[in-house]
Amino acid sequence: MVSAELHLGVAIDGAGFHPAAWRVSAAEPAALFTSGHYLKYAKQAEAASLDFVTLDDSLALQSGGEGVVRGRLDALLTLSAIAPATSRIGLVPTVTTTHTEPFHVSTSVATLDYASGGRAGVLAVPSLTDAEAAHFGRRRAPSPQDGEAETAEVLDVITRLWDSWEDDAIIRDAATGRFIDREKLHYVDFEGRFFSVKGPSITPRPPQGHPVTAVYGDSPHAVGADLVITRADHLDAVRAAAARFPGAKVLATVSIVLAETEQGARDRQHELDALVPFEPVGLSFVGTPAQLAAELPRWAAETGVAGFHLRPAVLPDDLDLLAGEVVPALRAAGAFRDGYRGETLRDHLGLGRAVNAYAVTPGA
């Protein structure tokens, strides 16, 4: 079966998606708090020409006790630290929306876009727990419904702030002594349910115009973005999610445990689960690289998703097999491109030029 080309992102958190991953991974625990650890995996994903890497984030410590990885670096800053050392891979950090300032979120994502030459995205998530609220002491944890509504508002206002400078606002006209044409800067004057922001941004419009916005599309309150990641755990639910966001690129999360034989993969999973029992979110795949390369195009065709957000159980083991065997097999089947065709993350995802809501000239 000839299928459409898939979009593929990969999570490079910690020692892998499985909570016992750190115990079997070659990585030293202390390395999880260094940039070199993440750079290595990002370069591996880039060598395989994947669309992007993601890093999770939260303003609370991971739960699970002393047997699991606890503690993590700020995701956006970590991907900023690897941006200058990579050249094509998209960089999509999770950024929280409840206790953070939308203005800072906007400028930090724009700046990641500058530092990476147009490869930034942002996976916006609310902070719904009491633990996170107690770290700030300013408000209670919102209901899931309000948290999602506020996230939508944050995505709305950060996009307006990116647009608040037209692309050609900087004129450096020495003759008239004007650095900018202030007619091309715009107050956003955003008044929402949760906050208000005056604008304009302090940061000129980023290289992509709009860095790629992403949300998880699982909750019934979720609203769309450029990219919607569904963590549904069976194909019918994935299909339903894809249908709910017709204007977005919908990707399905798949946790992967790979080995050269099916039995080997099952043994690996049992070994991990024996250390720390785990029910991964999203679709789950345990098997050989060839089987995964056969399943992904089939799942995409059956559900209508544009691709997958892959979560390797153990880093680097499952990423090695993904990059080294799954991707070549997908290419051989015509289900994944041979290399990068563009420079920016929007290019990789086929999102097209972002139109500036304030510009008089469409597309400017």
Added chain:
Amino acid sequence: MTKQIKLAAHFPGVNNTTVWSDPASGSQIDFASFEHLARTAERGKFDFLFLAEGLRLREHAGKILDSDVVGRPNTTTVLAALSAVTTHLGLAGTLSSTFNEPYEVARQVASIDHLSGGRAAWNVVTSPDAWTGKNFRRGGFLKREDRYARAEEFLATVRELWDSWQPGTLVGDKENGVFARDPGKFVHSGQQFDIHGEFTLPRTPQGQPIVIQAGDSDEGREFAAKAADVIFSRHGSLEDGQAFFHDVKRRLAAYGREYGELLIMPAATFVLGDTDAEAEEHAREIRLQQVRPATAIQFLEQVWSRDLSGYDVDGPLPEVDPDPDAEPLTWGRVRHEKDQLALARKWRALAEEKKLSIRELVIEATARQQFVGTPSTVASTIDEYVQSDAADGFVLVPHLTPGGLDEFVDKVVPLLQERGVFRTEYAGTTLREQLF
């Protein structure tokens, strides 16, 4: 004993010090500009690079100010990215204690410290006005008199968070399955912040990242003496510098701190030339570019709070007094002098004494370069300031982006090294090791 000089590089800012109209002036926003300055500073064995923070675009007479550089990136994001292209240079940035919260500042600075292997520094500032607050959820809720109370408690809280993972918390025992024991627990109950929970980052390579305080007021000096590693001050004459230096250093004992535990680093501009006369001439040209006619009127209007657009910049100062009751015409530009009438009197006296026009007065009052001369003159002047306790070092502010530091590093740094007052190699890997 000969003191070792500390040097930092300030990325050119969004004020009229930065000459954007020069053909050699590059992008103020492309990452390549930040990388260029950082690599130059590191080549010169500088202690750290310094980035200011933007919170709202400046306005004058109700419009966005278009005559100076406009637009800058997010501070922490650039610093994190610079960690990838440098190995020893300290990475310092301003983060407001008003429009951020302790947990997120502690986390961002600690993240940069981890990512850079111990090179992070945070400049604590306060920003009390409601005008800036229009861009933030928090608004301008802070009263001016409360700003140091908040800043002090903010810093204390951040330090508690940085200390929250005790040594040995991160166990990393794969065999027995113990990653971390009791990580990051904290409780802070104070007037400004009432928070508790768990901090998400292990103790950083520096333990406590470097803390900088900028502010010349009495409260600011006390705050720095109590809690900061570096004070980022304004530059003045040798005598003014010595008075400031001794005033700040004498305050340290009350907090049980040694003389050398707080470094005084004024911001300073410089202009180099092959001869002192050539440098003076070059400096004069730069001042004329920094204070163009429109800029001169803006500065005057900032103090007068009146429309002075009808005045001739090459003529005398207005006879009319400032209007102290009027709404400020300028927003977002630092105003060091709070009493407008007193400042106007001072400016008038200066103009009269030296027979200065409006433009010449503004140049004299706001845009005099500090170190002007041959590399040899500048090296010996900087050394004199440091050896005679007017400063511990300087935060150099180039007037060109991004190449404005190149000449200093190529020509002045070797002379300081020959004098034996500036390092030829980095000592250790962390910023704390460079500074102390």
